[in-house]
Amino acid sequence: MIKQLATRKSAAVLTTVALALSVLTMGSSSAATDATWNCAPTKAKPVTVRLIEYFAGPARTPLLNAYARQFESKNPGVKVEIISPSQADSPAKITQLLQAKNVDIVEPAGAILGQAMSAKQIANIYPYFSKTKGWAGLTDYSKFQATLFGKNTTYMVPNGYYTKSAFVRPGALTAVPAILAKIKAGTATWQDIYDAKSTNTATSSMYAMRGARASFTQAVFIIRAYNAPDLNSGGYWNKSTKTSMFNNPKSKDALDLMMKIWHDASPAASVAWGYPEMVQGFIDGTANYLIQDNEVIQMVEDKYAPFTSGKWFLAQMPKGPTGYSAQDVSGGGWSVAQSSKCKNIAANFVDFLTTDPQASIFARAYGVGPVTKTASTDPFFKTGAWAIFDKIGKDPKELKLDGSDVAQTCYGEFFTQADKDMQAMYAGSLTTTDALKSWATFWDTKCINPYKK
Amino acid sequence: MAASIHKLVRKDGKKSHNILAPLWFLIPALILVAIFIYYPVFATANMSFKNYKLFDQGHIFYNGFTNFREIFKDLHFHRIIQNTVLWVTVSLFFQFTIGFILALYLKSKFRFSGLYQGIIFIPWALSGFLMGLVWKWIFDDSLGVLNDMMLKTHLISKPIPWLSNPNWAMAAVIIANIWYGVTFFVIMILAALQGVPHEILEAAELDGCSKAKALFLVIVPYIRPTLILIVLLRIIWITNFPDIIFGMTSGGPNEQTHILSSWLVQKITYDQDWGSGSALGLIMLGVLFIFTIFYLLATRLEEESEG
Secondary structure (H helix, E strand, C coil), X not given: CHHHHCCCHHHHHHHHHCHXXXXXXXXXXXXXXXXXXXXXXXXXXXXXEEEECCCCCCCCHHHHHHHHHHHHHHCCCEEEEEECCCCCCHHHHHHHHHHHCCCCEECCCCCHHHHHHHCCCECCCHHHHCCCHHHHHECHHHHHHHCCCCCCCCCCEECCECCEEEEECHHHXXXXXXXXXXXXXXXXXXXXXXXXXXXXXXXXXXXXXXXXXXXXHHHHHHHHHHHCXXXXXXXXXXXXXXXXXXXXXXXXXXXXXXXXXXXXXXXXHHHHCCHHHHHHHHHCCCEEEEEEECCHHHHHHHHCCCHHHCCCEEECCCECCCCCEEEEXXXXXXXXXXXXXXXXXXXXXXXXXXXXXXHHHHHHHHCCECCEHHHHCCHHHHCHHHHHHHHHHHCCCEEEECCCCCCCCCHHHHHHHHHHXXXXXXXXXXXXXXXXXXXXXXHHHHCCCCCCC | CHHHCCCCECCCCCECCCCCHHHHHHHHHHHHHHHHHHHHHHHHHHXXXXXXXXXXXXCCEECCCHHHXXXXXXXXXXXXHHXXXXXXXXXXXXXXXXXXXXXXXXXXXXXXXXXXXXXXXHHXXXXXXXXXXXXXXXXXXXXXXXXXXXXHCCCCCCCCCCCCXXXXXXXXXXXXXXXXXXXHHHHHHHHHHHCCCHHHHHHHHHCCCCHHHHHHHHHHHHHHHHHHHHHHHHHHHHHCCCHHHHHHCCCCXXXXXXXXXXXXXXXXXXXXXXXXXXHHHHHHHHHHHHHHHXXXXXXHHHHHXXX
16 A cells, blocks of 8 residues: 555655765764673673654554563573653653663654654664665665665664544435445545535534644644645645745635634644644544544544444545645654664564564554555555555545654744644634745745755 | 760860760751752752753753743743642632631531541542543543532532633642642641640630630740741642642643743653753742742841741
8 A cells, every 4th residue: 555655756856855964874884893782691791772752552552562572582691661641741751761771762752753863863774674684674665764764774664654534424424425335435625625624513513623732733634735735745845946845825714724724623722733633623522624644533433433344434534626635654763873782682572572572563553554565465554444544545536645844953943833833823813814925934044955956 | 986976175174065966867868958958959050051952962051040041931831820829829728728627627526527527538649640530530520520420419500611722721730639649638637736735724714715716825926936847848848749630631722821841841751841840940940939038038127026
């Protein structure tokens, strides 16, 4: 499935975009010969490897701990410690542990990868890892993602892909059959989602808005849909003008509509909703349309109803006026910290996690897109609720972005500021025009423009 | 070590106490305090003059008073100061008043008084952040038990936007904080009340003093030093208590329920701006330090004028 998402053309652009980051970290590529790559733990002289998760949760943390125990039993003298902060705290915790040089393996999702690379906090493990069984089992797209920052460099080994789709409760939308039909067919637009506000009740609204951390991603969804297909492979720049997509007048139409959806089609409480509240809001019926990642399937099945019950289904994300949508198809992965005193042991544990059956079981249990060749042919990932991702993969009008812009160093600062701007827009103290102007200036001045390298 | 200690000999020839000996005993504690209190304070002060953002570690440099200027110029600064004053004064007033009344009741022996005491003390044993999460669900606009009860009893006709409206949200976090902090006053005031000698109360009663008069003219003056101390402590603790706010609103919506300490936590953890967070920490330290001096001076002056 994921293999189809890869666009080879983008590799050249990606390499260019990431050039500055790569140059900063090139020095570490020869690290395979230093002492930190030659740890030889014994029972008498044990070694502890500390791993911190970004996406800790009940579906995966126990599994990771079980894998840690298995790895320990196969490697006498090695102890693996799994650190599992809440998802709200994990970005800060990972950053702090990297800063304190007190961790061996991190899961640098979101803005962390770029900033950690910029600070030379994660190691290039390609020379060592490319000879492992785990590497050999990765899909081509996973290898492409693993070498995102240049040939013969691996700063993050993917551990799962996150693809967004819409979770829909059809029972609540029977009053708008035409819109429901379009949602099912994958042709619904953002305007349709707004128009479905007529289904709101006193305790239930159409759209599960995100108001807390990462709220700006809501704006990015709709702005991309209004800009596509005129987007670069990273998804923040217009191909036609070679400037940030936030400069495009269409972005204002998109953001204005998003604010209307917030005011008229979303629960008031969603101003404080983060990831768990959004999911819970859908499960308890406070909201009937939720855009979230694939791992939410398991939660909805466990806490609401099985997929086969028909009480909910999955649809493609809403389209823009041009009939396109766009989303990042990247995700988390494992990185070895530059400060690790036993990089070979850390890389061995990453290899263990990446090798099947561990990787396949992890993908199925946690509900993320598989990274290995074996798992990608597993019918589980093509049937039932997962069938939607196959459909997304084959839809040329749903652009699959590679995450290269998200991996830029500037993204962390944008993330923080844009979240505050979203809150200000929700509260009515910031106009969409001013927000877009600020975001456009930010991307045009502080980030690497792939067209100007 | 003993040989190096200067010793005094009294006129009568007997060896006196070693005047430096207490210092030697204090040294371990001083070292720990220096490591865990003074070093972080100095490190914070140093960092407050730096551009120190974790997401941009390639650009860490001294930037003078920029962090302080940005804090004072921040769009939300005035609101956050207002919130902090409101948070401290309203919480303190109700915590103290309710705590005092409960302590008076608990002082008298009655059936199951021990059980009541135990129940009242429970909140103090719980995590503030955890309590914030519990109160968050109580106040939830759509599914919260509070709105549900008020709707069912027809006290309201539509749900109150407890956590999505800035003003209601501020009220909600203060209510939760009052609930959480009452226990402290109950514990402390009850202990102080139990220290009031019966003889004084009996004498007051014999002199024809009513219970209310005895309370305000005998009991309160007697436990006044304790009250002054616990009020001071609570002001400092409430100011530095972001847990409930983070559990309930994370400072939102639109940063409208932040107080200084929750804003500081946001700057450090979410914004990852350690320079600005350190500057804010230093400002808070200064404000509380000045407040403490004024408070203690004022209460001492009052005591002297009464004396």
